[in-house]
Amino acid sequence: MKIAIIGYSGSGKSTLAKRLADEIGVSPLYLDRVHFLPGWAERENDEARAIVREELQKSDWVIDGNYRQLLREQRLHDADEIILLNYPRLVCLARALRRHRDFRNRTRESAADGCIEKMDAEFVRWILFGGRTREKRQGYRDVAVDYPDKTVVVRNDRELERYLSNRADGKRGT
Numbered sequence: 001m002k003i004a005i006i007g008y009s010g011s012g013k014s015t016l017a018k019r020l021a022d023e024i025g026v027s028p029l030y031l032d033r034v035h036f037l038p039g040w041a042e043r044e045n046d047e048a049r050a051i052v053r054e055e056l057q058k059s060d061w062v063i064d065g066n067y068r069q070l071l072r073e074q075r076l077h078d079a080d081e082i083i084l085l086n087y088p089r090l091v092c093l094a095r096a097l098r099r100h101r102d103f104r105n106r107t108r109e110s111a112a113d114g115c116i117e118k119m120d121a122e123f124v125r126w127i128l129f130g131g132r133t134r135e136k137r138q139g140y141r142d143v144a145v146d147y148p149d150k151t152v153v154v155r156n157d158r159e160l161e162r163y164l165s166n167r168a169d170g171k172r173g174t
Helices: 015-025 031-035 044-058 072-080 089-103 121-128 134-148 157-168
Strands: 001-009 061-064 081-085 151-154
Touching: 001 015, 001 072, 001 134, 015 061, 015 081, 015 157, 031 044, 031 061, 044 061, 044 072, 044 134, 081 134, 089 121, 151 157
Parallel strands: 001 061, 001 081, 081 151
Antiparallel strands: none
């Protein structure tokens, strides 16, 4: 099973990736770990793409993250299932704030080693506005249009629980 998880910052991509990867017996690939080096320095794009390309060669994978420059089209094309976490902005902000509280002064599993969890005004603006531009919203809608048979759009926890329950029952979608 190959699963691509995309969606807004703070929507729960990494948490879901970990859960689904555990279910299918693989380690999730968190694109934040690929894109960033310690101290939030950005990895060179060719090197980052090579890491993703290697993951895509595997028979099963769960990849969490958006990052267009990291072979996004190939990831979506190759995925058996695409999960789009389309939670409201205030839910995402609340989750990001909770994550910051839980990992304050530490590095979470889905972040690169040495990337201490941070929360600042710039990130809050990104969650509420910058990450939700008309172009970005349209990009997510395009994914659902381009890959309708394998895209699951999750808008809230109730839909997520239904999706997970359907997976457990051997069904797909919400």
